[in-house]
Amino acid sequence: MTTLIIGGTTGIGRALASALLAEGSPVIAASRDPRELPGARLESFDVTSADSVRSMFDRIGTVSHIVTTAVRVDGAYAPVAAVTPDDVERAFGPKVLGPLLLARYAPPGLESMTITGGFNARRPAPGGSVIAAANGAIEALVRALAIELAPVRVNCLSPGWVDTDIWDSLAGDARGERLDAMGARLPVGRVASASDLAPAYLTLMRNPHITGTTLFADGGQRLV
Numbered sequence: 001m002t003t004l005i006i007g008g009t010t011g012i013g014r015a016l017a018s019a020l021l022a023e024g025s026p027v028i029a030a031s032r033d034p035r036e037l038p039g040a041r042l043e044s045f046d047v048t049s050a051d052s053v054r055s056m057f058d059r060i061g062t063v064s065h066i067v068t069t070a071v072r073v074d075g076a077y078a079p080v081a082a083v084t085p086d087d088v089e090r091a092f093g094p095k096v097l098g099p100l101l102l103a104r105y106a107p108p109g110l111e112s113m114t115i116t117g118g119f120n121a122r123r124p125a126p127g128g129s130v131i132a133a134a135n136g137a138i139e140a141l142v143r144a145l146a147i148e149l150a151p152v153r154v155n156c157l158s159p160g161w162v163d164t165d166i167w168d169s170l171a172g173d174a175r176g177e178r179l180d181a182m183g184a185r186l187p188v189g190r191v192a193s194a195s196d197l198a199p200a201y202l203t204l205m206r207n208p209h210i211t212g213t214t215l216f217a218d219g220g221q222r223l224v
């Protein structure tokens, strides 16, 4: 029951990988430049390149579950007046093209695929149109893939704010202060830790009757 986690050595993906490894489940953590993760097999590849995806699957063979948390946020948050075509391609590559390539080249034997979206598909803010569009595309994509790849189950996990290193690039030194202030606005009173999300991914991976859906693990962020 091997799980391939794209983005599995950082942030949300790493927390899921650690939860799986702790219960003795094999993990392959893959990204462009994976960090060390004791117990996991590491693979370097680029999810936005068809050749790279194909040769990664040639190396690893069959997996039971694929989870992708891949994202690039550089250039993804900007007012529409400043958005460039490159910004759009950079944001849609890991989030939308990548999952399509994974679906295209995954060998038979797959049970589930879980793609990570984000709350801003439903609760957008100014300056977030590009990433909101990519996350919205994921919600549509999982419905389409759930039909086309059936009986493989395909779902979207949509987080709200999560305290990961992504906030170093989004907030810099103000990371702690920003996350505290954002957490205070949520019904649950705090932003998520990466490990809060692991059980939600495990539900999507393992529940035999969930497919083509988006699970919001956002602390109620869509509501406020």
Ligand SMILES: NC(=O)c1ccc[n+]([C@@H]2O[C@H](COP(=O)([O-])OP(=O)(O)OC[C@H]3O[C@@H](n4cnc5c(N)ncnc54)[C@H](OP(=O)(O)O)[C@@H]3O)[C@@H](O)[C@H]2O)c1
Pocket (backbone or CB within 6 Å): 006, 007, 008, 009, 010, 011, 012, 013, 030, 031, 032, 033, 034, 035, 045, 046, 047, 048, 068, 069, 070, 071, 072, 094, 116, 117, 118, 119, 158, 159, 160, 161, 162, 163, 164, 165, 166, 167
């Ligand atoms: N943190 C939040 O507040 C938050 C909120 C809403 C939604 N989300 C979503 O949750 C997911 C995970 O976020 P996170 O905070 O855990 O971010 P993160 O730690 O930056 O994880 C992103 C991962 O994507 C990998 N990646 C990027 N481009 C890739 C490519 N071309 N091919 C393969 N791997 C690639 C990165 O590894 P390499 O650099 O080694 O390639 C990295 O491991 C993202 O989809 C994000 O949009 C996060």
